[in-house]
Amino acid sequence: MKTLDSAGHSIYFETGLAPMTDIINSEKYSKVFVFVDRNTAESCLPIFQEMLEDYTGFDLIETDPGEENKNIDFCIGIWKTLLDFEADRKCLMINLGGGVITDMGGFVASTYKRGIDFINIPTTLLSQVDASVGGKTGIDIDNVKNMVGTFSLPQAVFIETLFLKSLPERELLSGFAEMIKHGLIADANYFHQLKSSNYKEVSAEAIYRSVEIKNEVVTEDPYERGLRKILNYGHTIGHAVETYSLINDKRPLNHGEAIAVGMICEGFLSVKNNTLKEEELAEVTSYLLGLYPKYEIKTKSHEELIQFMQSDKKNEDGQIMFSLLNSIGSCAYNCRVTKQDILDSLNHFNKQFKA
Ligand SMILES: NC(=O)c1ccc[n+]([C@@H]2O[C@H](COP(=O)([O-])OP(=O)(O)OC[C@H]3O[C@@H](n4cnc5c(N)ncnc54)[C@H](O)[C@@H]3O)[C@@H](O)[C@H]2O)c1
Ligand SMILES: [Zn+2]
Known part of the structure; x- marks a missing residue:
């Protein structure tokens, strides 16, 4: 449908994910990770894969859903997973989920090896209209919300209303x-x-x-x-x-x-x-x-x-x-x-x- 320019990156609206494969190919990323929670793995990943058609070259990182998991322990788990996969600074993280996934995924990406690229694909209405726009990433400490985080911009944001169909x-x-x-x-x-x-x-x-x-x-x-x-x-x-x-x-x-x-x-x-x-x-x-x-x-x-x-x-x-x-x-x-x-x-x- 449309594209909005946001401080040097684009927010794509109802374009499908073809522009994303173009970004992946043009930047020649060494590895691509898709970060999901259990719910988005079930409801959104199949749509994501269908939209990408023949592109399958990514590894999946899955976490438990919910705000209670937006914490440092989960970040350490993800950083270690990235290390296990031998992810270098030229890898890309695609955050496919609600605000918890885009906030925590953005934080993990912006700090891993001092920062790797990430793309946000928000799948809740809240994350589409709010969390995935504006460059704030973060996690909670002792249940205090967003106590630690960074200002880091994604390479792109993709807003597809199709993802909202399964949202309660x-x-x-x-x-x-x-x-x-x-x-x-x-x-x-x-x-x-x-x-x-x-x-x-x-x-x-x-x-x-x-x-x-x-x-x-x-x-x-x-x-x-x-x-x-x-x-x-x-x-x-x-x-x-x-x-x-x-x-x-x-x-x-x-x-x-x-x-x-x-x-x-x-x-x-x-x-x-x-x-x-x-x-x-x-x-x-x-x-x-x-x-x-x-x-x-x-x-x-x-x-x-x-x-x-x-x-x-x-x-x-x-x-x-x-x-x-x-x-x-x-x-x-x-x-x-x-x-x-x-x-x-x-x-x-x-x-x-x-x-
Ligand atoms: N960075 C910012 O500027 C900013 C702004 C506003 C909110 N936030 C953060 O966003 C978070 C809240 O976002 P949220 O409400 O998206 O939370 P969330 O990510 O926890 O998603 C809510 C629930 O919906 C599920 N879900 C996600 N997409 C789905 C889909 N398409 N179908 C079915 N289930 C789906 C999730 O698994 C979760 O259980 C908070 O942590 C808040 O601090 C950040
Ligand atoms: Zn709010």
Whole structure:
């Protein structure tokens, strides 16, 4: 369909994988590895192989699925596997999977022998619209997310919506939250288009628009010195809720579900501190509450949530920093708010269900 240029590499959309074989052949890689987890080995690898037609010259590295495996122990396992295969600096790693695979695969590749090339083929909606674009790689340390990582760009990214066919609905909805965020921070028309669409039939055009928005932002500010922070809308409170839920809930919220909570709370802060209108907040809130499962932020969790927000690596001088909406489609960053405002936003969230 289309190609986007991103800081010297291309993001290919619905092109099939022919351009990838061209890259492999032109760079004359000594070996090619495909990194998958058990689920993508089952659901995505057959599609990948079919798309590659007669190209079969790769070795497979498979890991267990899930965020709990995005850690240093698994990286050591992969580095050792690469050594066992006698992989030199001229080898290529193809990451075929969700954000865990592209984050961890990118990290392993960017550090093995001081860096080998890698290609991302994201297979979840979340990794297509978010994780595989922008050059952040990383792993978790002691369950603290993305504590160690690099900024490293892939040789190319291939986005093929065919891979999404096997994705469970809950995962689809998780990625959809990031798309809604892209509309909220940068494009009101896009937000309204998403609102009148069905997430179960998410279109390639909508995915393209999301990637375009993320790509524009990260191209302007690759190292998150300023503008890139707008991508954190909903994430300051959302990450805290996600971490809390992971530790305390029987069926923890996933990333998108937690970010939906965060976008409502931070919408409230945007009304209080920026210029977002009450009616806009009401529109965003009712849309998100209609899509995502009911969740209660218990009063007893408030202090712990504030502590999680305080340890966010994006803070400056111990101050919790927010990205807040000026209106639907426009976002400001480095906004400071009081602790009381944050607590009010959590209470506001709960009131929505009691109304
Ligand atoms: N680098 C970044 O800029 C960035 C941005 C956002 C998120 N992330 C990271 O991304 C991760 C979350 O990404 P995710 O939600 O894709 O997680 P994930 O990789 O764990 O995928 C979710 C689940 O779906 C399965 N799966 C993947 N593709 C499938 C398919 N096509 N069909 C069926 N099942 C499939 C996986 O095996 C896994 O069980 C987090 O670790 C987060 O930190 C990184
Ligand atoms: Zn996110």
